[in-house]
Amino acid sequence: IMMDVITKLSIPSGATSFDVRGTPTIKVSVVYNPKAIKKPVGTPRWPLHAGVEVVVTMDTPSISVNDSKVRVSYYGPIKDKPIDSAWLYLTCISFTPSPSLLPLQSKWTWGPDGQGAVLLVNCDRDGPGSGMDDTDRHPSLKDRHSHLCPFSLKDLQDMSPMILRTQGPSDIFANYKLVLHVSMFDADKVRVFHLHNGNESLSQYKHVLGSNKLSYTSASTHHKEDIFYVEGLAFPDAGFSGLVSFHATLLEVSHKDLPDTPVFKETVVFHVAPWIMTPNTLKPLEVFVCSESPNADFLETVRSFVEKTKCKLTICPEVENRGDRWIQDEMELGYVEAPHRSFPVVFDSPRNRGLRDFPFKRVLGPNFGYVTRELPNGQVTSLDSFGNLDVSPPVTVGGKEYPLGRILIGSSLPRFGGRKMTKIVTDFLYAQKVQAPVELYSDWLNVGHVDEFLSFVPAPDRKGFRLLLANPSACYKLFKEKQKEGHGDAFKQFLLGQFYLRILGSWAAAFFPNMVNMLVLGKDLGIPKPFGPITDGQCCLEAKVCSLLEPLGLTCTFINDFFSYHVLSGEVHCGTNVRRQPFSFKWWNMIP
Numbered sequence: 001i002m003m004d005v006i007t008k009l010s011i012p013s014g015a016t017s018f019d020v021r022g023t024p025t026i027k028v029s030v031v032y033n034p035k036a037i038k039k040p041v042g043t044p045r046w047p048l049h050a051g052v053e054v055v056v057t058m059d060t061p062s063i064s065v066n067d068s069k070v071r072v073s074y075y076g077p078i079k080d081k082p083i084d085s086a087w088l089y090l091t092c093i094s095f096t097p098s099p100s101l102l103p104l105q106s107k108w109t110w111g112p113d114g115q116g117a118v119l120l121v122n123c124d125r126d127g128p129g130s131g132m133d134d135t136d137r138h139p140s141l142k143d144r145h146s147h148l149c150p151f152s153l154k155d156l157q158d159m160s161p162m163i164l165r166t167q168g169p170s171d172i173f174a175n176y177k178l179v180l181h182v183s184m185f186d187a188d189k190v191r192v193f194h195l196h197n198g199n200e201s202l203s204q205y206k207h208v209l210g211s212n213k214l215s216y217t218s219a220s221t222h223h224k225e226d227i228f229y230v231e232g233l234a235f236p237d238a239g240f241s242g243l244v245s246f247h248a249t250l251l252e253v254s255h256k257d258l259p260d261t262p263v264f265k266e267t268v269v270f271h272v273a274p275w276i277m278t279p280n281t282l283k284p285l286e287v288f289v290c291s292e293s294p295n296a297d298f299l300e301t302v303r304s305f306v307e308k309t310k311c312k313l314t315i316c317p318e319v320e321n322r323g324d325r326w327i328q329d330e331m332e333l334g335y336v337e338a339p340h341r342s343f344p345v346v347f348d349s350p351r352n353r354g355l356r357d358f359p360f361k362r363v364l365g366p367n368f369g370y371v372t373r374e375l376p377n378g379q380v381t382s383l384d385s386f387g388n389l390d391v392s393p394p395v396t397v398g399g400k401e402y403p404l405g406r407i408l409i410g411s412s413l414p415r416f417g418g419r420k421m422t423k424i425v426t427d428f429l430y431a432q433k434v435q436a437p438v439e440l441y442s443d444w445l446n447v448g449h450v451d452e453f454l455s456f457v458p459a460p461d462r463k464g465f466r467l468l469l470a471n472p473s474a475c476y477k478l479f480k481e482k483q484k485e486g487h488g489d490a491f492k493q494f495l496l497g498q499f500y501l502r503i504l505g506s507w508a509a510a511f512f513p514n515m516v517n518m519l520v521l522g523k524d525l526g527i528p529k530p531f532g533p534i535t536d537g538q539c540c541l542e543a544k545v546c547s548l549l550e551p552l553g554l555t556c557t558f559i560n561d562f563f564s565y566h567v568l569s570g571e572v573h574c575g576t577n578v579r580r581q582p583f584s585f586k587w588w589n590m591i592p
């Protein structure tokens with residue numbers, strides 16, 4: 001409270017100075033302009049001057065109404081005895097909306113010294129009837145928006161607790177009320193439940209805020225803690241930064257024909273956790289692959305390779321993939337994380353071919369979330385498939401650190417048109433902020449995916465990885481060297497093929513199995529068998545690749561995918577997908 005002692009009506013006639021004192025729960029200080037006013041020496045009597053203000057603060061909630069007082073004594077020219085006094089009666093109420101046991105955080109800042117609370121999008125399926133329905137495969141679900149209580153007690157584990165603490169005399173709330181509210185712009189991004197009656201059955205967790213509810217009046221009493229549970233309904237995206245604010249406002253109850261009067265407001269800010277991709281350098285946990293009768297041999301080879309690496313293998317049967325074996329194109333596996341919880345989340349691509357239902361019906365489940373971005377008109381290109389998405393390991397570029405790597409998106413040249421990934425997907429990827437995307441030229445390829453010309457593998461040095469790039473000129477040089485060594489005709493068809501075969505006069509495809517399109521499981525690499533020229537009893541391409549990768553501690557296993565994938569314009573990476581362990585680095589500690 002700021003008290004301008006000159007303008008107060010309580011100043012008596014003839015008064016020239018004052019002193020001020022408060023009861024023990026009150027801190028009183030004087031603010032003045034030292035250029036115009038001299039601080040009193042001895043008795044603390046201040047001149048009545050426009051440059052003098054009294055600041056009164058309280059940090060201890062009142063026990064009863066008006067139990068704290070401030071007295072201002074006014075003096076005339078004779079300063080031994082006050083000519084009059086004024087009294088200010090105060091009641092201190094403390095109310096604080098805060099995430100869990102953390103202090104009030106009215107703003108959100110990034111970095112290791114940042115502050116703010118984190119909110120998860122509750123996009124997994126934790127109970128019967130929970131999660132998404134077949135008519136609305138989107139994280140902002142119709143059933144989630146309208147549901148009156150959590151789907152299960154496990155559902156609460158995905159939510160962030162928010163505690164509204166109230167301290168002060170209960171009598172004060174006969175004339176005041178405390179309202180928790182959210183703006184109409186944030187309301188469709190969150191939903192808040194409140195536990196009623198202390199009975200922790202699901203029916204007692206009532207939907208009180210968010211979705212179609214903008215405010216909730218707390219039944220505040222002396223020394224009370226109200227526990228709320230907050231779930232996110234939307235990921236950061238175009239037009240939504242990911243920040244959501246909740247406000248607690250103390251209102252003075254007015255006459256029934258007048259609006260209530262706001263007295264004070266506190267705010268707490270949450271940031272919705274972004275969806276994060278995982279690079280090849282992170283530990284593999286689960287491999288996905290499709291089963292079809294034409295790819296039985298390939299499937300058995302992959303099964304043996306995965307068993308060797310101790311990963312879980314999940315096979316999508318033919319009845320579910322409906323002849324669509326390109327599981328890398330259908331989905332991207334990432335995760336979300338808050339300080340209290342982390343779980344994987346599958347990003348379902350808009351390509352919607354034979355595998356369209358697999359991420360939703362088989363991957364989505366308890367502790368496994370789901371998100372998608374659908375095109376309203378359904379018009380997609382090859383570049384909308386998620387073989388056209390990759391992410392680098394952690395990198396530093398121009399002095400800027402990217403501790404969660406950078407998303408790589410295949411695209412066309414900016415000035416010449418061509419195919420691009422649909423804007424609704426790229427907007428989503430850019431909005432996550434923590435893996436700043438980079439768009440690379442891939443439209444020169446027939447399929448047009450970044451995984452056709454690059455891959456990352458782990459390495460034991462400080463950088464921790466190597467970027468593998470398809471290099472036709474290096475391959476051409478190798479073949480010419482082998483030809484000069486006397487191997488002759490074995491290289492003729494490959495030299496004529498130039499390693500990328502022109503298609504339709506403008507797009508290119510791999511002439512022989514594309515070795516960078518590999519399955520990376522830790523130090524074990526499942527590489528498309530190239531069927532290159534044989535020299536000294538060994539495929540010279542396999543020998544060259546092994547000579548480059550084995551010194552890094554990597555093991556090369558060559559997988560025959562020629563008829564099951566290569567002739568259909570894809571390779572091992574296109575036909576597999578991997579769920580990986582999350583980063584140990586916490587996304588909120590970075591500065592985007």
